[in-house]
């Protein structure tokens with residue numbers, strides 16, 4: 001053997017040993033001594049079920065449920081993940097075991113951004129409690145769920161209606177306009193600024209938000225095997241996501257936070273989320289109270305509000321429009337209800353909401369079927385517990401599969417059918433069905449639920465009142481109801497027409 005080849009093997013040996021040690025550590029099954037829920041399919045050595053999560057995971061989750069039951073396990077590179085598919089079990093765990101599942105799954109994305117335990121969705125324990133309670137109280141001050149916010153939404157609804165009317169019935173993919181419109185509502189609350197729909201900087205910010213939301217789920221999936229990021233290219237869109245996120249932070253959240261810090265005047269009433277948060281920060285500092293309110297958390301929160309607060313709501317509105325193309329009779333019934341209860345001389349407002357039972361039922365049915373956040377937010381188990389005789393050990397990750405609940409035949413009977421009447425009782429009143437959980441459940445339930453509900457009602461009622469929604473081409477096949485799967489479920493791109501009702 002030559003000297004060169006000896007050197008080669010000497011160098012390779014430590015690499016081999018380190019790899020072996022890493023694999024050994026990774027694949028030690030920390031859950032092996034527990035009676036964990038069953039695995040639906042056999043796992044691969046080392047990586048477990050990791051690579052099975054690629055592709056149409058929505059369908060796979062249902063196939064696995066048929067094999068293994070409502071609660072089942074997956075092994076992701078040695079870490080136990082437990083999927084909950086049944087409403088009663090989700091309620092039992094997410095509500096009754098709330099103290100043991102406070103934190104969301106640690107994501108590789110937070111490492112890339114250096115944002116471990118930062119903001120809201122990634123914040124943990126005491127930090128999360130303080131950020132969440134402060135944020136909710138600020139949003140309430142600005143009228144979340146009340147008239148003040150409703151006025152902002154109504155202004156935006158009037159703008160988007162005019163924009164849609166200006167299309168003069170020409171077919172258009174309106175995903176971006178809707179997104180911009182809803183983003184404007186949260187932006188005016190968060191940083192006190194709304195943008196023109198044609199503003200190219202705003203539109204490119206919206207595109208970045210789409211990228212941020214679309215691939216944020218990949219960061220979580222990748223977390224157990226983050227070494228894959230070193231593969232050549234950007235197969236899993238990690239670099240694209242990191243770039244878009246940094247651009248939102250540097251081009252939007254950070255400049256506004258810095259600007260308001262410079263201009264801060266404690267004698268002025270806060271006009272937006274940023275200034276209200278800065279005031280809370282200052283109050284706690286003056287009182288010398290130990291606090292996690294700081295600039296880093298605030299910058300991350302503004303980005304989260306902007307992302308979580310625009311994409312989700314506008315996607316739901318888009319789903320509603322798409323379902324209406326498929327169900328023109330439902331559309332006409334909503335229109336007639338609006339004419340009978342509101343008329344066509346003024347925009348519907350929040351006082352009209354209780355009167356528009358059928359529209360409320362339609363929105364519920366769209367949220368059920370679209371299930372736009374199909375897996376909810378995954379949580380880390382900080383203390384072991386048992387459920388239905390299974391052990392859920394500390395350190396495992398649990399998934400609330402909202403999609404399974406929304407399509408459970410035991411709950412809905414005919415879940416595949418679009419039938420808003422399922423939300424109306426025999427007296428014609430709206431039925432509150434607790435199994436409808438588009439905003440999640442438990443202590444970390446969506447922070448913007450009240451705002452989102454107002455937006456869905458006000459934007460949609462205004463559109464139903466003014467337009468008839470029509471397909472691009474009446475004689476061609478209707479656009480598909482099959483979703484594009486990203487972090488959220490989004491309709492495939494489609495064009496439609498907005499015909500003014502005169």
Ligand code: HEM
Pocket residue numbers: 120121122132186304305308309310312313316372373376377438439440441442443444445446447448449451452
């Ligand atoms: C139709 C619209 C929306 C849907 C379907 C939706 C859905 C969800 C879901 C499923 C969760 C996870 C809840 C859980 O883990 O139990 C969540 C969390 C969250 N949502 Fe929404 N959301 C919507 C609108 C909004 C809006 C408008 C905002 C902004 C104000 C917002 C801000 C948040 C935040 C900050 C969290 C994280 C809460 C925490 O970690 O404590 N969402 N949302």
